[in-house]
Amino acid sequence: xxxxxxxxxxxxxxxxxxxxxxxxxxxxxxxxxxxxxxxxxxxxxxxxxxxxxxxxxxxxxxxxxxxxxxxxxxxxxxxxxxxxxxxxxxxxxxxxxxxxxxxxxxxxxxxxxxxxxxxxxxxxxxxxxxxxxxxxxxxxxxxxxxxxxxxxxxxxxxxxxxxxxxxxxxxxxxxxxxxxxxxxxxxxxxxxxxxxxxxxxxxxxxxxxxxxxxxxxx
Numbered sequence: 001x002x003x004x005x006x007x008x009x010x011x012x013x014x015x016x017x018x019x020x021x022x023x024x025x026x027x028x029x030x031x032x033x034x035x036x037x038x039x040x041x042x043x044x045x046x047x048x049x050x051x052x053x054x055x056x057x058x059x060x061x062x063x064x065x066x067x068x069x070x071x072x073x074x075x076x077x078x079x080x081x082x083x084x085x086x087x088x089x090x091x092x093x094x095x096x097x098x099x100x101x102x103x104x105x106x107x108x109x110x111x112x113x114x115x116x117x118x119x120x121x122x123x124x125x126x127x128x129x130x131x132x133x134x135x136x137x138x139x140x141x142x143x144x145x146x147x148x149x150x151x152x153x154x155x156x157x158x159x160x161x162x163x164x165x166x167x168x169x170x171x172x173x174x175x176x177x178x179x180x181x182x183x184x185x186x187x188x189x190x191x192x193x194x195x196x197x198x199x200x201x202x203x204x205x206x207x208x209x210x211x212x213x214x215x216x217x218x
Contacts (some may be wrong), residue, residue, distance in 0.1 A: 019153075021033065022111045024157070047072065058074060061074070077110050078112070169213060
C-alpha cells in the first residue's frame with residue numbers, strides 16, 4: 001500500500017519519494033515493483049531496469065527519454081556494489097536531485113541488505129571516539145549515506161511457516177488442474193517443509209519452486 005500510494009502520487013504529478021525495498025532473497029521485492037507496471041501501465045507508467053554495473057548510464061538514459069511522454073520508474077534490481085566500486089556515487093547524484101528525478105523519473109531499488117554498499121572492517125577501525133561517541137570514518141559514512149537518500153524504506157522479513165504454507169497452497173490452487181485429495185494435502189505439507197529445510201529458506205520463491213516440482217512429479 002505504501003509503494004502504491006507513492007507511485008500514484010508520482011503518476012499524478014504530486015511529490016513522491018525514491019524507494020528502497022530491502023530484505024531476504026525470495027520475499028517478493030522485485031515482484032512487487034514489477035507488479036506496479038502491470039497495474040498502472042494504462043496510466044502512463046513505464047519502467048527501465050538498470051543493472052548495478054550500468055549506474056553510470058542513468059544520466060544518459062534520462063536525457064534520451066526526456067522527450068518521451070509518460071512517467072518512468074528507474075528500476076535497480078538486486079542493488080549491491082562490490083568494495084571499491086564507485087558507481088554508487090552516480091546513483092547518489094541521481095537520488096540527490098542534481099539530476100531531477102521527481103517529475104518524470106523516480107528510482108525504485110531492491111537489495112538484500114539495507115546498507116547497499118559493503119563496509120570494510122578497516123574503515124570502521126578508522127573511526128574515532130569523541131566524548132564517548134563513536135564516529136565512523138568518512139569512507140563508511142559516505143557508503144551508508146546512499147541508503148539514506150531513499151525517502152522510503154520498505155523492509156521485507158523472512159516468512160513464518162504458516163505464511164510459507166499459505167503461499168504453497170495459493171500456487172497449487174492456481175496451477176493445479178484438478179482438486180487435491182486429503183492424502184495429497186497431507187503429503188504436500190510435509191514435502192513443502194522438507195523442501196524449504198533443504199534450501200534453508202521459507203520464501204515465496206521457494207514455495208513456487210516446490211509447487212512446480214511437486215506438480216511435475218505428479
